[in-house]
Amino acid sequence: MACRISELIIECRDPQRLADFWCEVLGFIVLGTEDDGGVEIGPQEGFGGLQPTLIFSPNTEPKTGKLRMHFDVNATDRDQDAELERLLQLGARPADVGQSGEESWHVLADPEGNEFCLLQSRLS
Structure with missing residues (x-):
């Protein structure tokens, strides 16, 4: 179990x-x-x-530093670019955690600065 x-x-x-x-x-x-x-x-x-x-x-207490754990999310009904635009309109913003720019995912932050990643593949 x-x-x-x-x-x-x-x-x-x-x-x-x-x-x-x-x-x-x-x-x-x-x-x-x-x-x-x-x-x-x-x-x-x-x-x-x-x-x-x-x-x-x-x-x-204020958030300090990069989170030790974060969410990864995948779009379910649109491609990554369209989902990125939707998330930015909801209040997410790009975040820099040291990525190279060659990644297939986007690192974002929620309205309080908690990092999460938008992955490329779509889930159903």
């Missing part, structure tokens, strides 16, 4: 702002809010499905 990732916790200054951004990026919905201001988002089927839920937990 093995474990499965069920939730990922992301500490941030503005949980609602990041929840809104990532709901748009991933096609998720808000599943609930916490008394402390935290927001949980996930797929329509909710907690326990094939995809983990994301919990944005309030934290007033």
Whole structure:
């Protein structure tokens, strides 16, 4: 028997702002809010499905340095260029983590500066 990732916790200054951004990026919905201001988002089927839920937990400390773990995302219904444009319109911005410029992926940052990568291949 093995474990499965069920939730990922992301500490941030503005949980609602990041929840809104990532709901748009991933096609998720808000599943609930916490008394402390935290927001949980996930797929329509909710907690326990094939995809983990994301919990944005309030934290007033500023982000410092490159993240040790980041998300990789793939477009599902368009090519990489079209998805890049969509993500930039949602509030993502290009990020430099030392890439050479020859990569097949784009490094971006969410509205709070958390890095993530848009990969080239499309998933269905």
